[in-house]
Structure formats: C-alpha cells, structure tokens
Amino acid sequence: MRGGLLGIEGLDRAEIDAILHRARDFQSSSNEAVGSTLHDRLIVNLFFEASTGTRNSFETASRRLGAESVSISAATSSGSTGGVLADTRKAFAAMRPHAVVIRHPASGAPHFLARHLDTPIINAGDGAHEHPTQALVNARTLLDRRPTLEGLRVVIIGDIANSRIARSNVHLLSKFGAEIVLCGPPSLLPAGLAGLAPGVRLTSDLEQAVRDADVIMMLRVPLDWKYETPMSADEYFQFYGLRHEHLQLAKPDALVMHPGPVSGRELSAEVAGLERSIILNQVENAVAVRMAVLEWVLQ
Amino acid sequence: MSSLLIQHGRIIDPASGLDVVGDILIEDGKIARIGGSGGSADETLDATGKIVAPGFIDMHVHLREPGFEQAETIETGSRAAVAGGFTTICCMPNTMPVNDSPTITNFIVERARQLAACHVFPIGAITKGSQGEELAPIGSMKAAGIVAISDDGRPVMNARVTRRAMEFARSFDLPLIQHCEDLNLSAGGDMHEGLHSTRLGLRGIPSASEDVMVARDILLAELTGVRYHVAHLSTRNAVAMVAFAKKRGLAVTAEATPHHFAITDAELVNYDSNYRMKPPLRSECDVTAVIDGIVNGAIDAIATDHAPHPAGQKMQELERCPFGITGLETAIGLSLEALFHTGKISLARLISLFTTGPDGVLKLGRGRLTEGGIADVTVFDLEGHWVYSSAQSLSKSKNSPFDGRKFRGGPFATVVSGRIVWRRT
Numbered sequence: 001m002r003g004g005l006l007g008i009e010g011l012d013r014a015e016i017d018a019i020l021h022r023a024r025d026f027q028s029s030s031n032e033a034v035g036s037t038l039h040d041r042l043i044v045n046l047f048f049e050a051s052t053g054t055r056n057s058f059e060t061a062s063r064r065l066g067a068e069s070v071s072i073s074a075a076t077s078s079g080s081t082g083g084v085l086a087d088t089r090k091a092f093a094a095m096r097p098h099a100v101v102i103r104h105p106a107s108g109a110p111h112f113l114a115r116h117l118d119t120p121i122i123n124a125g126d127g128a129h130e131h132p133t134q135a136l137v138n139a140r141t142l143l144d145r146r147p148t149l150e151g152l153r154v155v156i157i158g159d160i161a162n163s164r165i166a167r168s169n170v171h172l173l174s175k176f177g178a179e180i181v182l183c184g185p186p187s188l189l190p191a192g193l194a195g196l197a198p199g200v201r202l203t204s205d206l207e208q209a210v211r212d213a214d215v216i217m218m219l220r221v222p223l224d225w226k227y228e229t230p231m232s233a234d235e236y237f238q239f240y241g242l243r244h245e246h247l248q249l250a251k252p253d254a255l256v257m258h259p260g261p262v263s264g265r266e267l268s269a270e271v272a273g274l275e276r277s278i279i280l281n282q283v284e285n286a287v288a289v290r291m292a293v294l295e296w297v298l299q
Numbered sequence: 300m301s302s303l304l305i306q307h308g309r310i311i312d313p314a315s316g317l318d319v320v321g322d323i324l325i326e327d328g329k330i331a332r333i334g335g336s337g338g339s340a341d342e343t344l345d346a347t348g349k350i351v352a353p354g355f356i357d358m359h360v361h362l363r364e365p366g367f368e369q370a371e372t373i374e375t376g377s378r379a380a381v382a383g384g385f386t387t388i389c390c391m392p393n394t395m396p397v398n399d400s401p402t403i404t405n406f407i408v409e410r411a412r413q414l415a416a417c418h419v420f421p422i423g424a425i426t427k428g429s430q431g432e433e434l435a436p437i438g439s440m441k442a443a444g445i446v447a448i449s450d451d452g453r454p455v456m457n458a459r460v461t462r463r464a465m466e467f468a469r470s471f472d473l474p475l476i477q478h479c480e481d482l483n484l485s486a487g488g489d490m491h492e493g494l495h496s497t498r499l500g501l502r503g504i505p506s507a508s509e510d511v512m513v514a515r516d517i518l519l520a521e522l523t524g525v526r527y528h529v530a531h532l533s534t535r536n537a538v539a540m541v542a543f544a545k546k547r548g549l550a551v552t553a554e555a556t557p558h559h560f561a562i563t564d565a566e567l568v569n570y571d572s573n574y575r576m577k578p579p580l581r582s583e584c585d586v587t588a589v590i591d592g593i594v595n596g597a598i599d600a601i602a603t604d605h606a607p608h609p610a611g612q613k614m615q616e617l618e619r620c621p622f623g624i625t626g627l628e629t630a631i632g633l634s635l636e637a638l639f640h641t642g643k644i645s646l647a648r649l650i651s652l653f654t655t656g657p658d659g660v661l662k663l664g665r666g667r668l669t670e671g672g673i674a675d676v677t678v679f680d681l682e683g684h685w686v687y688s689s690a691q692s693l694s695k696s697k698n699s700p701f702d703g704r705k706f707r708g709g710p711f712a713t714v715v716s717g718r719i720v721w722r723r724t
Contacts, residue, residue: 086614106616107500108570115569129500164500192497227487227502
C-alpha cells in the first residue's frame with residue numbers, strides 16, 4: 001500500500017504510466033461492479049469545497065471496485081481556532097478508513113492531513129496547488145487521441161496563478177516531454193511559473209501562444225478576484241478569449257479541452273460549437289482514471 | 300553582600316575591545332573586577348573554554364501579556380530569553396489591549412519587576428490601538444518606561460501619520476521602529492513570492508512590499524531627523540537602501556532575525572506552519588544580501604522577533620495559521636552556524652550584534668562590561684554539540700522550525716544583575 005497521492009510533482013513517469021495503462025482497462029467497464037479488488041475497504045470522500053464531477057467520479061470508482069465509500073461535505077467557514085482539519089483527524093482515528101480523498105480550498109490541506117494521519121491521502125484538489133487526478137484524466141483523454149504526449153505542444157490559457165489543474169498538468173506533461181505554453185493576463189501569470197518544470201514558456205500574447213499548438217487547454221475565467229485587482233470581462237475576452245481566428249493559427253487537428261460547462265467568457269460561441277475539437281471533461285475517463293488511482297494507492 | 304566569580308573564561312567586550320582569558324568578579328549585582336584571576340566569592344561559575352560576554356539584548360520580542368497569556372507571559376518569555384543567553388529583552392506593544400498608554404506600560408514594567416527572569420523594556424505603540432490613525436501618547440509612555448515606539452505587525456500605512464509620529468519620536472528622543480510591509484502589496488500572502496510560492500500554490504508576499512516601505516520611511520526619516528530603525532529586515536533592496544541611508548549620514552539602523560539569515564523559502568516544503576512568519580523566509584539572494592549587510596555594517600543588530608503561538612492555532616490549514624515563530628533559545632546557535640562557523644564575521648562582531656548594536660539603537664546603557672556596571676553577563680560556548688527540542692522549551696509555545704536541529708555552540712550560562720538565572724544542564 002502506498003502513502004497516497006498528494007500531487008503529480010512527486011510521481012515519476014513510470015508511476016504515471018502505470019496508472020494511465022490501468023485506467024484503460026477500466027474504460028469499457030459497465031456500471032456493474034467490475035471487480036472486488038477493493039472489497040471491504042472503506043474510502044472516505046472529504047469535500048470542503050463544492051464539486052460534483054470529481055466527487056461523483058470518486059464515488060462511482062469506489063463502488064465499481066467493490067469498496068465502501070462515505071462522503072462527507074464539510075464547511076470551512078466555521079473558522080474555529082484549532083480548525084476543522086484537526087477535528088477530522090480525531091474522527092478518522094475512530095473510523096479508520098483505508099484511504100481519504102480530500103478536496104479543500106487551502107493549498108497544502110491534504111499534506112497537513114498526511115502529516116498527522118497514517119491513512120493514505122488522495123488529493124482531489126487543494127487550493128491553487130494540485131489536482132493530480134484531473135491531470136491524469138486529461139492525459140488519458142489525450143492518449144486516447146494521440147499516440148504519445150512527447151513533443152506535443154500544449155497551451156494552457158486562463159487564470160494560471162490560481163489554477164491547481166494547470167499546475168498538475170504542467171508537471172505531468174513536462175515529465176513526458178511535452179512543450180508547454182502558459183498564457184494569461186500578466187496579473188495571473190506569475191514569473192515563478194517558468195521554473196515550475198522543464199519545457200515551460202510564459203506569454204500573455206494569445207496569438208503567439210496558440211501558434212502551432214497541438215492541444216489547447218482552457219481554464220475557467222476567474223470570477224473571484226480576491227486580493228487581485230479585477231479586470232473587465234470584455235477586456236479579458238478580447239485578449240484571452242479563444243476565438244475562431246486563433247484556431248486558424250493552431251495545428252489543423254488541434255484539440256481544445258475545456259473543463260465544462262462552456263460559458264461565453266473564455267470561448268467564443270463559434271469555437272464552442274466546433275464539433276471537431278472541443279472536448280469537455282470526459283465522465284468515462286474521469287471514473288476509469290480514479291479507479292486506477294484508488295487501486296494504485298490501496299493495493 | 301553576595302558575590303559571584305566567573306572563572307577562566309575568554310572575556311570579550313566589543314565596546315572596549317577587550318579580549319582576554321580571565322575572571323569576572325561580581326559583587327552585589329555589579330561588576331567588581333574584569334580580568335585577572337583568583338579571589339574568592341560565595342559562588343563560582345567555571346567558564347573554562349567558554350566565551351564570557353556582556354549580557355545579550357534582544358530588542359524584538361513578543362511576550363503576549365497582557366491578553367494572550369495562553370501563548371506566552373512575561374514570566375515564561377523571560378525564562379526562554381535567559382535560556383537563550385539574553386539578559387535584556389524589549390517587548391512589542393501588540394498585546395491586548397495594545398501597549399498604547401502609560402497604564403499598560405506601567406502594568407508591563409510592574410509585572411516584569413515581579414516575575415521576569417531578566418530585564419524587560421517595553422516598546423510603546425505608535426498609534427492608538429496600532430490602528431495607524433491617531434497617535435498614541437508617546438511622551439507619557441516614555442515617562443512610564445518605553446524605550447522605543449513601533450506598531451510592529453501593523454505597519455503604519457499612512458505616510459502623513461508616520462511623518463508626524465517621527466517628529467514626536469524625535470522630540471522625545473525615542474527611536475521609531477517600523478515593521479516594513481506595504482499591506483496592499485502583501486494582502487492575502489502566505490509566503491515569499493517566487494518560484495516556491497508558485498509551485499506550492501500559495502499566495503506570495505513580494506519583496507517589494509518591504510522595499511517600498513523602507514524607501515518611504517528613509518525619505519521621511521531624512522525629512523524629520525528621527526532615529527529610524529527597520530525591524531526584521533529581509534530583502535536585498537532593503538539592505539541596500541539602509542546602507543545608502545547610513546552613507547548619507549541619516550540615523551537609520553536595522554536588525555535581522557536569525558531565521559532570515561539562516562534559512563530560505565525553499566525550506567517551506569511541506570506546508571509546515573512553523574515556517575510561516577512576516578516578513579516571510581526569503582530567497583537565497585535575499586539571505587546572501589542580509590548576511591552581507593551584517594558583514595559590512597548595514598545591519599546593526601540581531602533580534603529574534605520571538606513570536607509564540609499556542610499549539611492549537613497551528614493545527615489548521617497553513618493559510619489560517621498565525622504568522623510568527625519562537626526564536627529566543629535558538630538565536631545564538633543559528634548565529635554561530637550562519638555567521639561565525641562559516642567565517643563571515645569575527646566573534647567580537649557577533650557579540651556586538653547582540654550587545655552594542657541594539658544598545659546603539661535603544662540607548663539603554665547596556666551591552667558592555669564595565670566595572671561598577673550592572674552585572675549582566677552572557678556565557679556561551681562555540682563548539683559543544685546540542686540538539687534543540689521545542690518540547691523542552693521554556694517558552695509557553697513550541698512553534699519553532701528548528702525543533703530537532705543540531706547546533707554547534709550555544710548558550711552556556713546567563714547572569715542577570717549578578718545572579719545565575721540559567722545554566723545549561
């Protein structure tokens with residue numbers, strides 16, 4: 001049994017490969033339990049932040065592997081000194097789950113739990129840090145359409161500063177030798193990102209970013225400008241919104257990925273309507289990858 | 300009549316340039332004789348192979364009393380201080396209520412007189428409640444015993460208020476100590492802004508948030524003629540600006556904390572809140588600049604910014620944890636490690652950073668060995684290996700990133716007003 005999955009950064013290429021390969025086995029599985037590899041295991045899903053997609057896919061993945069899962073939604077607003085996490089730690093001492101899946105708005109919350117619990121912790125998204133299973137889902141989805149990630153030119157567009165999905169994707173793609181371009185407004189594109197992993201380039205020029213891209217990953221437009229000076233939605237769309245003319249600059253078969261649901265804020269209706277390219281978050285891969293992750297952590 | 304003989308130590312007094320092996324004889328809390336050997340006393344302290352120095356001064360400590368006694372009290376904080384080799388400490392006014400009145404100043408002075416293991420000098424607030432708006436009664440607090448003014452932890456953002464406070468500080472002959480942080484630039488920040496904050500997904504506190512306030516204040520210090528002191532200076536540009544101000548002949552001084560010259564932001568790897576403080580741990584280049592500033596004299600003093608927090612407040616997400624770490628007991632060990640054993644500075648210079656340095660800022664008349672003077676003596680050793688355990692700390696709080704760290708050299712015995720108040724066991 002492994003210590004858990006706190007981030008992509010700490011994995012090596014072979015480990016990622018193993019998970020992605022195993023996920024393929026699960027892609028075609030039906031809703032019926034495909035096995036009992038995790039029979040009698042108790043998995044707690046601890047969600048301190050709203051999420052339907054990630055949580056549903058973890059619940060489904062647990063069920064299909066024969067594990068028992070309990071989902072707990074907790075509020076972080078109680079603000080009590082001593083903290084919800086400390087209470088959680090005590091509750092788990094009694095429940096003794098085999099693994100804890102945690103989503104939390106604070107970067108490092110899973111690491112805090114991991115420091116204080118022996119239970120393996122699976123990070124389902126922590127603040128602006130990492131969302132490792134989502135990066136694995138994205139990689140699986142790309143590998144369903146491309147033979148390899150190596151040499152792919154991937155551009156990620158949007159609020160990079162506050163995106164855990166961007167960070168996990170950067171770590172994963174970099175380990176596989178992809179070329180990564182991060183693009184967003186300068187206030188959401190801190191210079192430190194260039195040192196995140198090998199092969200990363202930063203630009204605030206969307207046209208330059210999408211030129212010859214194989215894959216364009218769109219992030220949601222920030223709606224919460226906490227601590228940051230806001231910019232107008234019009235200005236944002238004009239300079240960082242993906243429109244048809246940008247797609248002309250990318251490779252002809254470029255894929256556009258979007259976490260969905262698509263709003264008019266980051267993509268033009270025209271691009272959103274293009275059947276050939278747009279890939280919303282794939283429910284099937286979301287479940288298959290999380291099955292592989294649970295198995296990888298617990299076996 | 301009681302007497303104490305500190306024997307066979309290497310006596311170093313930076314103020315007089317003294318560096319001899321010999322004894323110090325103390326009678327009735329005063330130094331009776333420096334150097335030579337022999338004589339008898341009620342009590343002896345064998346300092347063979349140890350360094351015997353003037354009592355160390357920590358000009359930046361949070362004692363948390365009144366108001367936050369679950370974190371620290373004047374009594375427990377002063378005990379940690381003497382265990383760290385300090386004989387004099389200055390406590391910051393961010394208590395509850397804030398030390399912004401002679402009533403609170405009197406309370407602290409009186410409590411310290413009854414309970415403290417060392418000398419305690421309060422620092423008064425610059426503004427009422429450290430709210431940055433209305434000036435505190437600076438003159439009345441001085442009469443009650445404050446030795447400086449500062450809104451530490453709550454920098455005075457309003458430049459006009461700062462200017463007026465400087466004018467009053469000058470007329471009352473008190474230094475103004477600023478915690479330099481532009482709160483708009485640092486808002487929401489968890490750690491130093493750079494590669495590591497970006498990687499960890501934590502919000503950054505840019506070096507510029509410190510730099511712009513140091514720059515502003517130096518210009519205001521020139522305008523007002525105040526004695527201006529930069530607390531816990533941590534950035535490359537701030538060091539350069541303080542050096543520039545000194546070169547222009549301004550009465551500008553600065554302190555650095557051991558954690559800001561001993562470790563970098565790369566240490567905050569596992570979201571451990573014991574690495575969370577303001578200013579944050581900075582980058583390698585900032586640390587190098589702070590050390591250079593200590594070497595070339597831009598920085599006058601080492602101060603700990605000892606900031607105790609009870610364990611409960613650390614058992615939560617990093618971003619909710621309060622800023623600050625304890626530091627009294629590890630200051631000498633870290634300073635030896637980063638500054639002396641590396642060959643950056645001499646022993647006399649190291650001692651001056653804890654004695655004549657802070658005394659030059661505060662004008663307490665301490666920090667030197669003089670016959671007839673108060674017998675505050677710090678005895679420390681250079682080579683003995685020891686391991687710091689925060690669980691064993693005499694502070695009420697244990698929030699130190701240096702738990703389990705191995706040190707080479709550290710405090711050996713502390714003498715306050717002629718009494719041995721702490722010795723290594």
